[in-house]
Amino acid sequence: MLIPKNMLLSRLRSRAFPGKALRFYSLLNNLRSASTLANASHGVKSPPKPKASYVQRLIVVSAVAAAGYAVDEYYYESLVQRSVRALYVLLWIAYEYTRNIDSYESIDDLHEIAAEKLFSMLETNRGLYIKQGQAIANQGSVFPVAFQRRFVTLYDAAPKDSWQLIDRILKRQLGKNYEKEVFEYIEHNPVASALIAQVHKARLKNTSTDVAVKVQHPYIEKQIGVDLMVYRFMSWVYSKAFDLPLSFFTKYVADQLEKEADFRIENSNAKQLASLLAHDPAMNGMDIYVPNNFDKYSGRQVLVTEWIDGISLTDKQRLINSKMDISKIMKQYITVFGRQMFEYGFVHSDPHPGNLLVRLYKGKQQLVILDHGLYVALPRKFRMEYCEIWKSLFNFNTDAVERISQEWGIGSTDLLTAVVQLRPPKDADINKSRSSYELIKSFLGDESRFPLQLLFVLRTMRMIQNLNQSMGSPVNRINIFTKSAIQLLSNDPWTHRSLRDWFLLIQLRVSLFFSDLVFWTFRLRQILTGDRYGGKGEGMEDYIEKYMRDTAKSLGIEIVDGM
Template identity: 55%
Template structure:
């Protein structure tokens, strides 16, 4: 009897020990490991693992719903809204480079449903500020432990502005007393960017496999450009490069690049001249202070026309928040900020792009087709619409309103992705920003004419290309005369719309009477014929 009781106790004790071992093996140890991994990820790697898992899981879930779960939604529109909301949550939660990628979607919004276009515009709102403790550490790391005493007379601990990659503080230098803008990179960018971009490329591969649309051929290029944008020494070089080009160009006046303090700047901290001006985001203030919106747009368009067609060195983030205007000696001066994202255009591409603008303006379909073929593009009409951001005049294209055919056109837009010039991705984004600002200001300038003139001037200056010798030697050639006639006719149409717009009380835009508003209206019709949607601005 006693032996059986003893055996029972031993069995119970052994069972308890066994359960304890299981608990330790499968619960406690994994729990401790998980907690340890979480702590390391949270403290040392700034949630890198969590952010990557969140992104991959979220994008996979959305891909699943689009591929297999459409029946879970009342309509396609509700699916689009769900996907847009989920993506926005991921991007806002992950911050940093994810915000930049979302902004890229916002700027190329016409290929996305309206729900995406509406949601992703929110990514242009000011980013959350870093606490001063974090900023202080970054400044000590880059400028030295006693930077507040040795470098600055004072620095405002409250940020003036914050964006996805950095935030800006106002300060005054100790030696000389110059007022400066101190751009400080968020401390998490350096640790997160390599993995974030790797996740971006992984997601692109998954979506390419899921939807059959070629995403991956451009992801490496975009990743490389975003990496450069996080290097403030690279940004400083871009700014100095553009300043040198402007200073040597007699055709550009009253355009200013703020001075940079190279000896004080690093890869993560950029110190530049402080500029008191009015942001181009504040149209009403510009009007109240008597600035000419037409003069601003003329300067803006001429500068970017020169960058694109002549310099081949293009500021690729020219949204209104990166542009200021001020009076200097009684004259308007346009100030260009934020030089982190630039693209360099190869000479061959630059010439072909200028030729393309000329062909588009002359309605030369053979010329357009020639350039499109060189770039591996099938659809001439969609290509033309994308470049000039105005509707095509092709009757065949305008008849194409069948959604099935439209989808075929989109999928077959590229015949050979290896030939496609990747610079066009950022160039199209830049052109869209230029169009948006002209429209916002009430279309005071004939955008198409200004850019076509800059394209033509660059071709006339280029005497190394055999195709252009005839142009450069014979200014009164038939092609040039025809182009001048088309430019003149285009100006007549522009001024008809402009006078009508002013008579209707819409000088500064808002009532939808400007020529850019009419172009957008016809662009919307073109987009709908392709099964696409454009958000009305």
């Protein structure tokens, strides 16, 4: 039996809306029925339901969009806009390289367009996106020339916030009346600015102590969580799209970046390095200094530290004009980082020249290390193996290097030796037939065994090489690091040394001696040709760099000037 529509609706409503609700719907239906009958008896048609006009809809949508934009812009530091922008560009790049590459006349055309889109996005998003771009620039040779040329300019992208924004953070950390109660004065214009923070000079109240007040950019705190989430997601997408093991180190890198944004960790890092240097007999007389921090005024977003008047290593000409000993500077620099890597297992992983000052203190030339936000801890097992590689490379002990390569899950022993010492691979002729893509896959053979600390160690090593080269290669970088490695192995109480080991140690020292002869041959030629401080490309690091460029070119990898 068919049930009339009205009766069916009535039954459904009686089940869904019992009691008072049922009586309300019954009354409503009776009124509708009466109205319908009245209209029918008078020949009156029911008026059509009003429809919202297109203009009304447009106004509502626009208002909602404007409100959403305002909330995102002023309360959430553009989190949604930045994330959508990043996801669009990064997904577009992945699609073009994997699904639409045939639509371009040449791969270079795609490189140019992709590099421009990515560069524009990073520059617009600022913050940690710029830091990721700098990481690309630092490892530029892995990327096409179009990326290298653009991304090297990101090192100059340091934003400055207004005093009004900085003042809010300082009031939250130091109290509303901090300008009167904490400082005698504080300069409202920053003396320096970087991606995560900017620095203001000040003087503590009732003292003659000048301090550097490092204040985090206000948007970093809100942006960092979402930015790193996007970074993790896109690493996963790219690892799938390009069949490269990229995502396995994503969490490790993200964790390090998150620590860098917490100034309490930076405060702790600075104190730990200062303590290690103070208790290391090998560093006596090396004149390395870490500025003191003021815990009372420091927190997660603010760090107050001792003010140091010195010359930045970015200003080579001023160092020369001030009669500073460039060779001593570089020896101090490389020695202290050698101790960090091989002895302390606690490595400052952002050793670019802007984080280093030189000053005369009590008549002695002193190297000052700044910005302790990014450190990497190296387990003893990793340090011993890393030292073993350096020693084995000079002893031509390929078996030891091969063994460590396998333990680290690295498929190419020759590439490992190249990236450790930053020299060209010996087996370049064999590798000529292999693409850079194949070389990367070969290097990251088994990601489950790959020591993630190696990523930051290699980054640090590359920065050290660049600075030594820019200063004219005044010291033998490879020898200084190798001697630090030997010292750790020689002092290790767990290492059993046979007669053969002592023979290998003598052989190693002979190799170091001849390495120094080669270095001084280059150095003497520099001095005679007027290239003491670099610029003419006559130093040992210049030779190594040129050799690496030629080797890279034979492998299909282009390295542009300035990288």
